[in-house]
Amino acid sequence: MQWIPEYKGDVPRVERFNFLSRFTHWGHTVTFLLCLFTGLALFLDSADWLAAIFGGFHGAGLVHRIAAVAMTIVVAIFVVGNFKVLIAWIKDILRFGLNDIIFIMKFPFEFLGFKVKIPPQTKFNGGEKGNSMLTPTAVIFLILSGYIMWFPAIFPAGLVRLAYPIHDISMVLATFMVCMHGYLGSFHPGSGESFWGMWKGTVREDWAEHHHKTWYDETYGDKASGE
Amino acid sequence: MARMTNLYDVSKCTACRGCQVACKDWNQLPAVIEPFTGNYQTHESTNGDTYTIIKFMEHEDPVDGIQWNFLKFNCMHCFDPACMDVCPQEAITQTEWGAVIKDYDKCIGCQYCTYACPFEIPKYRKREDIVTKCTLCYERVEEGLEPACARTCPTGALTFGERDQLLQVAEERVKFLRANGFPRATIYGKLELGGLNKLFVLTDTPDKFELPIDPKVPGQITFWQDWIQPYFGWLIPVALAGSAVSFVTTRILANKNGDHTEGGHE
């Protein structure tokens, strides 16, 4: 059985993500997962088996904090170093329109592997736009509430108490999205090609045209502005 | 076993702070010296190395003029302790006679208990990365002794014994005080938070002693513990199961349509 769609170097390919985007994406993926598993050891009320992987609960707490700081740095690198890409990303999200709504309505079928006709999508399709709004927002809340929980003495007590449910709600929402997102960006036969966009930077030209027609046309096709 | 409680009668307390010293001594706690703040109180509140303090409070009463109150302040050993509910390590337990105690080997210093406690009593001890509080001297009590603070008290303001009996003593005392110049005298700890394993006889209303009149576990904490923690996490296995289903169905459908290689559709 095939896991990830095979990488094809001998067909025309187009660039999808620059180096910094890819570097920071995998940076926050690793740190997010480290935070997740060390945090779950507490969320699941003293899950000793999970904490044991990190050398007990004190070890897990330490890993949680190191990964948290690393993640904060990675996110900051993306925001500062890739500012133009960030703005382009936000602009693309703001193009949310009818085609995105149709995408989201038909998505459950596409997800299960049925063939459905999807209208042309911009760089990020309706589902990715949703993910681009929800997951980063949850991560920002995780970071803010996390530092409050780490240094409670310098914040008002009411805020510290609020940080606890916020940290857990954001954790669950982000993880819910990341489970589906990680699966779609790898093992899902339809969208799995996007994995190579995030890993090597390029995707198959025919896949790009097929999955993100508007983006393809504007960037590489007839409507490209000749940059 | 019957509940065993410390009764503190503020009308008999002279604020000598013998209990504070006895507690430090028994628990082998180092001195913590805080800057002078223009008040007789030694510490702002309990801290990682100070399980009990005498609080000094001044307020102006329109009738009686300046009033000066003190209060021995430490863990209340709640019947239903919020600190125990939130502890992710199950480091906090309750003895059958009502002491709420901690296992410092399990504690990871997350400080959830500090913020869940309606009185914010447990405090962080940085040097060991744990959170500490009064133990009701459970090791002493289980050996048949009194808590160190009660044993030391020279005026009889602190007494230790069965809660039912002490409650009667307290009720008598409040009656007496009300008839003798303290009309607002009251008991604290009988019903608050469903009952505290720590009783107070106060000469005035609780707010005059910086005690909440109707203490409550903070709403954020109950929301977190009763709603988010137990139920919300189920979204994660749902996402995992959905992905697993899709992993299988996409491959079955692709096989049916005979396009395994392209990894695309249409």
Ligand code: HEM
């Ligand atoms: C900058 C980022 C973060 C910081 C500063 C942070 C900090 C903290 C702190 C201080 C705690 C308290 C427990 C302890 O002392 O070890 C905690 C708990 C937790 N964290 Fe984080 N964290 C961050 C990011 C994350 C992320 C990305 C996740 C998951 C995806 C996460 C999931 C959790 C969970 C599940 C708990 C346990 C909550 C509970 O007991 O119910 N954290 N975090």
Ligand code: HEM
């Ligand atoms: C678990 C493994 C993961 C895999 C395999 C993965 C894969 C991918 C891929 C292939 C893309 C590009 C999609 C496209 O072509 O547009 C992408 C984008 C993105 N990833 Fe991940 N990712 C993972 C984890 C994460 C985590 C942990 C986060 C954040 C906490 C995250 C946040 C994002 C965001 C915000 C985008 C841009 C929006 C989108 O395309 O949905 N990813 N990821």
Ligand code: SF4
């Ligand atoms: S007073 Fe606070 S620390 Fe003591 S048992 Fe009650 S909730 Fe726990």
Ligand code: SF4
């Ligand atoms: S600080 Fe220690 S005792 Fe308090 S909730 Fe956390 S693990 Fe439990």
Ligand code: SF4
């Ligand atoms: S009961 Fe023991 S630990 Fe608690 S205040 Fe008294 S002496 Fe200190």
